[in-house]
Amino acid sequence: GAGVSQSPSNKVTEKGKDVELRCDPISGHTALYWYRQSLGQGLEFLIYFQGNSAPDKSGLPSDRFSAERTGGSVSTLTIQRTQQEDSAVYLCASSRLGQGDSPLHFGNGTRLTVT
Amino acid sequence: QKEVEQDPGPLSVPEGAIVSLNCTYSNSAFQYFMWYRQYSRKGPELLMYTYSSGNKEDGRFTAQVDKSSKYISLFIRDSQPSDSATYLCAMPVSDSWGKLQFGAGTQVVVTP
Numbered sequence: 001g002a003g004v005s006q007s008p009s010n011k012v013t014e015k016g017k018d019v020e021l022r023c024d025p026i027s028g029h030t031a032l033y034w035y036r037q038s039l040g041q042g043l044e045f046l047i048y049f050q051g052n053s054a055p056d057k058s059g060l061p062s063d064r065f066s067a068e069r070t071g072g073s074v075s076t077l078t079i080q081r082t083q084q085e086d087s088a089v090y091l092c093a094s095s096r097l098g099q100g101d102s103p104l105h106f107g108n109g110t111r112l113t114v115t
Numbered sequence: 116q117k118e119v120e121q122d123p124g125p126l127s128v129p130e131g132a133i134v135s136l137n138c139t140y141s142n143s144a145f146q147y148f149m150w151y152r153q154y155s156r157k158g159p160e161l162l163m164y165t166y167s168s169g170n171k172e173d174g175r176f177t178a179q180v181d182k183s184s185k186y187i188s189l190f191i192r193d194s195q196p197s198d199s200a201t202y203l204c205a206m207p208v209s210d211s212w213g214k215l216q217f218g219a220g221t222q223v224v225v226t227p
Contacts, residue, residue, distance in 0.1 A: 004158070031211075031213055033213050033214070042203075042217050042218065042219040042220060043159070043203065043205075043215075043217040043220075044217075045208075045214050045215065045216075048213055048214060056214065091158055091159075093158070093213070095212065095213050101147075101212055102211075102212055102213070103161045103164075103212055104161065104212065104213055104215070105160075106158030106159050106160065107158050108156065108157050108158050109156075109158055111156075
């Protein structure tokens with residue numbers, strides 16, 4: 001079946017602009033996660049959704065970052081007033097359950113470059 | 116100091132050699148230990164996992180955990196060019212497998 005889909009695959013934006021990154025999880029997966037992968041920091045957890053609610057936002061690096069999920073499916077990660085340090089690959093993952101031994105299925109990411 | 120340390124490599128080996136990868140960690144509460152494989156410009160995929168200490172074998176892959184030393188290893192036997200990828204160790208930080216603490220990843224290159 002279809003895997004996790006992310007769009008756009010690449011995004012170049014100017015410093016100070018807002019960007020929206022989209023994630024379409026595997027159908028039926030209730031849990032959705034956003035991670036960021038950068039050269040200096042590796043893979044970092046950003047936020048977790050169970051259904052439409054976000055019980056864990058502890059990884060969001062600043063209040064410029066926000067995310068929402070609607071209809072228990074598609075999620076959007078928004079970065080306002082982008083900075084050069086926001087340049088990274090943003091990965092979305094989903095899992096069937098948000099607890100226990102339910103492995104993550106990752107998308108191929110959105111490569112964000114802030115100039 | 117990071118909770119999970121992993122040498123970023125690159126690690127270059129000839130085809131057919133054994134690849135040895137490892138991570139050290141500091142959080143003694145970790146119970147599950149995972150290895151993800153990530154091909155260039157792709158998302159990570161779960162390769163295998165181990166619960167607590169011990170060994171686990173899956174085909175050409177063997178995962179080892181030594182909780183007393185806080186040290187985990189992944190061995191790839193009879194390596195193939197298709198094994199060229201970045202290998203990341205990861206541990207769940209809670210009872211859910213979704214929130215993971217990742218190592219930096221080791222880039223492996225298997226040359227024909």
